[in-house]
Amino acid sequence: MRDWRKISIASLLGAVACIGSSTLAQTATPRPALTNEQAIQLFEEAGFSVTSGRPVNRCGGASNPRIAFVDLNGDGRAExxxxxxxxxxxxxxxxxxxIMAQQPDGSWKRLIAEDGIVGFDAARTSGWNNLLLADPDSACPGVRRFAGTDYGPPNRCSPFAASELTAASPPSPRGMAGTPISQTKLFDWTEDQTSDARNLPALKRAAIFQAAGVQAVGGGRWTSCTDDASGRSEAQLAMIEDINGDGRPEAMIRDSGSYCNGSVGVASSVLTQTSTGAWSVMLSTQGFINFLESRGADNYPDIEVGLPGFCFPYRRWDGTEYAIAARWDREGKPCHPG
Known part of the structure; x- marks a missing residue:
């Protein structure tokens, strides 16, 4: 176990210079109060290890990363x-x-990470500044828009995207952990919500929504698509159940509406309750989620993501994330999307 007493915020952040605010199209925000544990977790979530109180990058090199505390969504809190x-x-x-955001339990969640230099646009999506990757500054130029819980799926410029990049050519229909992936659903229900989800007290439901980045928009309605003024975008807690037998519940949210989800019509999120009682996002994706009888690390069931077309991603928990393990059609044959 790491001895937190030997690592201070001063030693970790003391050598970190601030990024010039002239390049930013959002409001500089004072640094929030951080415990030693939160400072360490911030860097680890960003992809750095910490040795003797100093960040080390993914190549093993000593780093001097620069940090700005800024408000990207106008809520007065620092990202x-x-x-x-x-x-x-x-x-x-x-x-x-x-780019990382602090969660209700004080931990930091990575919203996007890529090789490149990011710029910030005054234009917003779902209340968050759009991110700009110019051609000279990235091998994956383009605009990154907030997608409800993060800035969209990883691409080849993300060091965390190895499983996404190899998914189009799955190495084996046995998936990632050596055991076969089943296409048989773990359970099914005929209604949009399980009874436990439908009867969950409002405060507990709100905590799950907030952890997933879903916002209250009035009239008892919640959604991550706050730009949809029609009122047709709405999130629903579809399920709350202990799906891996560790004594703590998982939750699934479906956020319906075509305004942000296009022809898919829905985005889904899976969360788990941590030992502290807070909720942590395990997966956020467009499409419908079905839990399967086969399982990955920590006894979490595999997931089929239902999308338009005839080629579907199958995801397996690897201990860190629900990574894509295969892409199959309904007959279980390898396929390529598009």
Whole structure:
């Protein structure tokens, strides 16, 4: 177990310079009060290990990442923009960034991380600043828009996307952990909500929604698609149940509406309750989620993601994330989307 007493916030953040605010299209925000544990977890969530109180990048090099505490969604609370430069480690242009948000339990959640230099646009999606990756500053140029719980799925410029990049050519129909992935659903229900989800007290339901980045928009309605003024986008707690037998419940949210989800019409999130009682997002994706009889790490059931078309991603918990393990059609044959 790490001895937190040997690592201070001063030693970890003391060498970190602030990013110049002239490049930012959002409000600089004072640094929130951080415990030693939260400071360490911030860097680890961004993809750094911490040795002797100093960050080490994914290539094993000592780093001096720069941090700005900024408000990206106008709620008065600080998000973190972390940037690092190491041409020997990072792809074009030899730089890396991560954006993170602090959760209700004080931990930090990564919203996006890519090799490149990010700019910030005054334009917003779902209340969050759009992110700009220009061609000279990234091998994956384009605009990143907030997608409800993060800035969209990872791409080849994300160091956390290895499973996504190999998913189009699955190595084996046996999946990631050596045991076969089943296409048989673990359970099914005929209504939109299980009875436990439908009867969950409002305060407990609100805590789950908030952990998933779903916002209250009045009249008892919640959604992550706050830009939809029609009122047709609405999130629902579909399930709350202990799906891996560890004594703590998991929850599934379905956020319906075509305004943000296009022809898919729904986005889904899976969360688990931690030992502290807080909720942590395990997966957020467009499409319908079905839990399957086969299981991955920590006894979590595999997931089929239902999307338009005839080729579906199958995800398995690897101890860190629900990574794509295969893409199959309804007959269990490997396929390629599009």
């Amino acid at each position: 973190v923009h972390l940037a690092d430069v190491d041409p020997r480690c990072y792809r074009k242009p030899g730089a890396y960034f991560a």
